Amino acid sequence: MKLFAIADTHLGQAVDKPMDVFGPAWERHTERLQEQWRATVGEDDTVLVAGDISWGMSLEEALVDLRLIADLPGRKILLKGNHDYWWTSKSKVEKVLPESMTLLQNNAVDLGSGLGVVGTRGWSAPGAPHSTEHDEKIYRREVDRLRLSIEAAGDRFETLVAMLHFPPAYEGFGDTEFVPLLEAAGVRACVFGHLHGSDHRFALQGERRGVHYHFVAADATGFQPREIALS
Numbered sequence: 769m770k771l772f773a774i775a776d777t778h779l780g781q782a783v784d785k786p787m788d789v790f791g792p793a794w795e796r797h798t799e800r801l802q803e804q805w806r807a808t809v810g811e812d813d814t815v816l817v818a819g820d821i822s823w824g825m826s827l828e829e830a831l832v833d834l835r836l837i838a839d840l841p842g843r844k845i846l847l848k849g850n851h852d853y854w855w856t857s858k859s860k861v862e863k864v865l866p867e868s869m870t871l872l873q874n875n876a877v878d879l880g881s882g883l884g885v886v887g888t889r890g891w892s893a894p895g896a897p898h899s900t901e902h903d904e905k906i907y908r909r910e911v912d913r914l915r916l917s918i919e920a921a922g923d924r925f926e927t928l929v930a931m932l933h934f935p936p937a938y939e940g941f942g943d944t945e946f947v948p949l950l951e952a953a954g955v956r957a958c959v960f961g962h963l964h965g966s967d968h969r970f971a972l973q974g975e976r977r978g979v980h981y982h983f984v985a986a987d988a989t990g991f992q993p994r995e996i997a998l999s
Contacts, residue, residue, distance in 0.1 A: 769881070772809055772842070772993035773984045775818035775933060775961020776849070777801060779833035785823040791965070793987050798836075804992035805840045813842040814879055815993050818961050818984060819849025819889060819933030830854035831864060838866030845879075847872045848889050849933040849962070872931060874913055876921035883998070884925030886953070888913040890934030890960070893944035897970055910934075911945045918953045927998055930958040937972040937981070950979050957996050961985035 778787055779798060787794035809815055817837065824830030830852075837844060846869055848855045855861055858873045870877055877885040891907040892899035914932075921928060930936075936946035936958055950958055957980045963971050964987055971983035984994050 770810065770813040771996045771998065772813060773816040773818060773959040773982060773996050774986055774989060774993040776820045776985045776987065778820055778823060779836060780823035781836065782829040782832040783823050797991055801986065801991040802840065804990065808993055809840065809842045811841045815842045815844050816885065816931045816959055817844050817846045818931050818959055819847045820851045820961065821846060821849065822852065822854060824854045827854045827860060827864065835866055838868050844869045845872055845877050845885055847887055847931050847933060850889065874916050876917055882926030884921050885929050885931060886917040886921050887931035888917055890932040890936065890946060892934065896938050896941055897967065914946055914949050918949060928953055928955045929996065930955045932958065932960045934962050935960050935971060938970045939972055940970065951977055955979055956998055957982060959984050959996060
């Protein structure tokens with residue numbers, strides 16, 4: 769099994785939300801995502817899908833996009849992003865979730881062979897780009913949710929990977945409170961997205977204090993799931 773990650777697929781088959789209004793990088797992005805995914809991911813692989821999956825406002829609308837992803841190769845672990853308005857309840861989503869998909873929310877997911885996935889959506893931290901005083905309450909709650917996910921993993925896994933939607937740290941702005949939690953848990957790799965266009969410059973990438981950070985927003989990867997090497 770290989771491990772891949774991608775964020776910000778921003779699919780909108782059931783709603784009128786064309787992404788090319790955000791620039792030529794998004795032209796034909798749904799078709800390009802499918803092409804790149806099929807060319808990269810095998811049936812026995814796993815893909816971490818790190819939030820902002822569908823523009824659907826209801827679960828019914830989002831299911832059209834979830835089924836598109838479900839039909840692509842591999843097992844998919846899904847995380848909620850700040851634009852996934854359709855994800856109102858984990859239990860409601862799980863009742864209709866396609867078979868190849870698993871949700872990550874206040875839990876830890878076992879990928880087998882001693883590999884586990886923890887994580888949470890995250891949020892804009894105080895002092896981060898574009899953050900406001902209204903963000904802090906949600907941010908604190910998300911820090912607690914990452915703690916819950918790590919506690920759910922316990923000591924079951926030899927290797928931990930973390931998935932967030934928001935960055936756990938920003939170039940030029942420092943770390944958030946997610947970072948010491950990742951480090952204390954011994955997380956090997958952390959994947960995240962959320963940043964687009966000129967904000968790509970804020971994305972922390974590479975190894976810091978034992979954690980390897982991977983920025984996998986779809987418009988930064990060319991809509992190709994990025995392999996996450998753990999060796």
